[in-house]
Amino acid sequence: MADNTFDAIVVGSGISGGWAAKELTEKGLKVLMLDRGFDIKHKVDYADSNKPTWEYPHRGGRTQKMIEEYPVLKRDYPLNERNLSWWCSDQDHPYVEKKPFGWFRGYHVGGRSLMWGRQSYRWSDLDFEANAKEGIAIDWPIRYKDIAPWYDHVETFAGISGSLEGLPHLPDGKFLPPMQMNIVEQDVAKRIKEHYNNQRWMFIGRSANLTAKIPGRDSACQFRNICSNGCPFGAYFGTQSSTLPAAEKTGNLTLRPWSICTEVIYDKDTKKAKGVRVLDAENNQTYEYYSKVVFLCASALNSAWILMRSATNIWPEGLGSSSGELGRNVMDHHLKIGASGDVDGYEDKYYYGYRPNGVYIPRYRNLPGGEKRNYLRGFGYQGGASREGWSRLVAEYSIGAEFKDALSEPGKWNMGIGGFGEMLPYHDNKITISKEKKDKWGLPVLEFDVEFKENEKNMRIDIMNDAKEMLEAAGVKNVTAYDNGCEPGWGIHEMGTARMGKDQKTSVLNSNNQVWDCKNVFVTDGACMTSASCVNPSLSYMALTARAADFAVKELKKQNL
Amino acid sequence: MKMIAVVTGGAVIGGDFLLTGCKNPESGEVSMVFSEENIAFLDEVAETILPQTSTAGAKAAGVGRFMTVMVNDCYTKADQEVFHPVSLAAPVELLFAGRPDHVAGDAGFFLELADAGFL
Numbered sequence: 001m002a003d004n005t006f007d008a009i010v011v012g013s014g015i016s017g018g019w020a021a022k023e024l025t026e027k028g029l030k031v032l033m034l035d036r037g038f039d040i041k042h043k044v045d046y047a048d049s050n051k052p053t054w055e056y057p058h059r060g061g062r063t064q065k066m067i068e069e070y071p072v073l074k075r076d077y078p079l080n081e082r083n084l085s086w087w088c089s090d091q092d093h094p095y096v097e098k099k100p101f102g103w104f105r106g107y108h109v110g111g112r113s114l115m116w117g118r119q120s121y122r123w124s125d126l127d128f129e130a131n132a133k134e135g136i137a138i139d140w141p142i143r144y145k146d147i148a149p150w151y152d153h154v155e156t157f158a159g160i161s162g163s164l165e166g167l168p169h170l171p172d173g174k175f176l177p178p179m180q181m182n183i184v185e186q187d188v189a190k191r192i193k194e195h196y197n198n199q200r201w202m203f204i205g206r207s208a209n210l211t212a213k214i215p216g217r218d219s220a221c222q223f224r225n226i227c228s229n230g231c232p233f234g235a236y237f238g239t240q241s242s243t244l245p246a247a248e249k250t251g252n253l254t255l256r257p258w259s260i261c262t263e264v265i266y267d268k269d270t271k272k273a274k275g276v277r278v279l280d281a282e283n284n285q286t287y288e289y290y291s292k293v294v295f296l297c298a299s300a301l302n303s304a305w306i307l308m309r310s311a312t313n314i315w316p317e318g319l320g321s322s323s324g325e326l327g328r329n330v331m332d333h334h335l336k337i338g339a340s341g342d343v344d345g346y347e348d349k350y351y352y353g354y355r356p357n358g359v360y361i362p363r364y365r366n367l368p369g370g371e372k373r374n375y376l377r378g379f380g381y382q383g384g385a386s387r388e389g390w391s392r393l394v395a396e397y398s399i400g401a402e403f404k405d406a407l408s409e410p411g412k413w414n415m416g417i418g419g420f421g422e423m424l425p426y427h428d429n430k431i432t433i434s435k436e437k438k439d440k441w442g443l444p445v446l447e448f449d450v451e452f453k454e455n456e457k458n459m460r461i462d463i464m465n466d467a468k469e470m471l472e473a474a475g476v477k478n479v480t481a482y483d484n485g486c487e488p489g490w491g492i493h494e495m496g497t498a499r500m501g502k503d504q505k506t507s508v509l510n511s512n513n514q515v516w517d518c519k520n521v522f523v524t525d526g527a528c529m530t531s532a533s534c535v536n537p538s539l540s541y542m543a544l545t546a547r548a549a550d551f552a553v554k555e556l557k558k559q560n561l
Numbered sequence: 562m563k564m565i566a567v568v569t570g571g572a573v574i575g576g577d578f579l580l581t582g583c584k585n586p587e588s589g590e591v592s593m594v595f596s597e598e599n600i601a602f603l604d605e606v607a608e609t610i611l612p613q614t615s616t617a618g619a620k621a622a623g624v625g626r627f628m629t630v631m632v633n634d635c636y637t638k639a640d641q642e643v644f645h646p647v648s649l650a651a652p653v654e655l656l657f658a659g660r661p662d663h664v665a666g667d668a669g670f671f672l673e674l675a676d677a678g679f680l
Binding site: 057058059063064065398399400403404405 | 609610611612614616618630631634635636637638
């Protein structure tokens with residue numbers, strides 16, 4: 001095999017790309033995995049994985065210089081001193097906002113699998129059937145039964161901790177032991193369950209942090225809660241800790257960092273992709289790599305960008321654009337809304353370590369048989385209870401030895417919850433390629449025309465009011481509700497730009513994540529999502545990727561690709 | 562508390578972040594550069610708030626110098642202009658003179674800082 005020819009090329013090395021590489025190499029394929037950015041070696045390159053807050057020059061905060069240099073990242077938490085080099089430069093990677101869209105990207109090997117929030121929930125048929133039942137967009141081409149075995153597969157390998165709750169709309173999985181709710185959370189959970197007659201639930205989050213050692217991984221989670229600096233124990237799921245070592249172990253993987261995939265090379269005679277074109281981000285040279293199949297896992301918006309630039313001599317809007325849906329139906333979750341308050345008592349109680357996880361209140365609105373609200377779909381909450389730290393006393397304006405002593409004591413308990421709402425797929429929420437603006441490499445950038453609409457706005461009223469009502473019902477005092485406003489993108493759950501469907505006239509991908517117009521190109525990242533659910537999507541990307549990889553290998557064996 | 566010009570000169574703290582907005586000391590305008598004297602003063606302020614007890618106090622922890630890093634790098638220019646005069650407005654003993662551990666609502670150094678958005 002020539003050194004530029006492989007069985008499969010995987011574009012992107014984040015959660016989806018890592019899974020594609022692992023599954024394809026383990027099934028015997030020679031795989032080239034590309035990433036547009038620099039390499040990060042597991043453990044070796046986690047410079048700050050043991051760094052305490054007080055060793056950061058600005059204690060982990062943000063400087064005015066950072067604020068100037070990162071006009072996008074500054075809009076939310078990612079702009080901080082802790083792992084800034086793992087968020088891509090807003091200067092090098094500009095984009096155009098016809099409407100505000102906060103695009104927070106990790107351009108390096110491992111992508112956002114290094115910095116992700118690790119919350120891992122299964123979808124259910126409540127999600128897969130919603131579009132069809134409500135006449136929204138198009139129907140998903142799959143149902144829960146199609147993906148359930150793949151959830152089993154990815155959960156078992158990734159290591160997801162969680163509790164079995166028996167809720168049909170948030171299916172249980174193959175979980176490691178759950179982390180514990182602290183004493184206040186346990187009591188709040190009990191009161192919510194009682195108050196709402198067991199129609200609302202709160203339990204510990206399902207998180208891709210190991211609560212037990214599993215094969216191939218070093219250690220269980222140490223409860224340090226600085227996961228996004230990289231874990232020296234390899235105790236949360238990410239490319240570096242999990243899928244990359246598995247893929248490398250096969251001897252079938254070639255990893256090429258600094259490789260910006262600029263297009264899929266389409267052969268109009270065979271109607272298949274021949275491979276990909278790559279711009280080397282370091283030396284600016286162009287290279288071609290060839291393969292039997294291509295997996296686009298470059299993140300939802302960039303996978304669409306690659307398709308839009310491919311085969312434009314056949315389809316002016318790009319490969320997969322024949323339906324008119326490529327780049328459309330952009331989705332995210334809406335958040336920055338919830339409530340918090342004080343909890344009296346429990347002053348002799350504390351909790352163990354820094355739990356890298358919170359509590360979860362799954363969707364309870366618009367469930368089958370329940371009351372219908374003035375919006376479709378629903379939302380969940382994430383949150384937790386903890387004791388106030390020393391900073392509570394800054395506002396006291398106190399001085400002296402007694403004050404200093406008081407600072408070393410834990411303060412009172414707080415409990416807060418924040419909502420994550422589902423966003424509907426709207427045809428006119430779209431990304432296109434800008435005709436003017438270019439990035440550092442002279443590549444045209446994406447232009448965003450995406451907004452939340454009436455359904456999301458109506459839902460937010462419930463999210464805020466329900467949060468306050470539930471906390472008050474649970475005995476939380478001085479509850480304050482907030483809606484801090486939210487731009488699309490802030491959920492960092494971009495989805496929908498190359499959706500799956502049953503009909504090639506209305507979708508970009510079929511039920512196996514194959515591009516309708518080019519069967520040996522698979523898109524298995526957030527781009528493939530036909531709706532957004534309200535739960536965190538990464539676990540579903542893992543399952544869909546593993547499923548598509550299995551299908552691709554079977555098709556290769558049948559010589560169908 | 563009236564804003565007054567501060568002493569200039571001395572080492573610039575946080576050398577990587579030399580302030581572009583630094584004003585000419587000869588013009589009599591507010592300087593945005595902390596002197597060693599300023600740092601010593603801030604150390605005294607911090608030590609008064611968090612004194613040495615059985616554990617080290619703020620001065621031993623270098624809090625004065627740390628404050629200058631935070632002000633230089635993290636404050637907006639407008640906030641820096643407020644902080645600089647405040648930081649040298651009065652001798653430390655006057656700032657805290659006669660204060661109980663819990664300061665009541667009288668106008669004072671802390672409230673000045675609070676009003677300026679620092680606390």
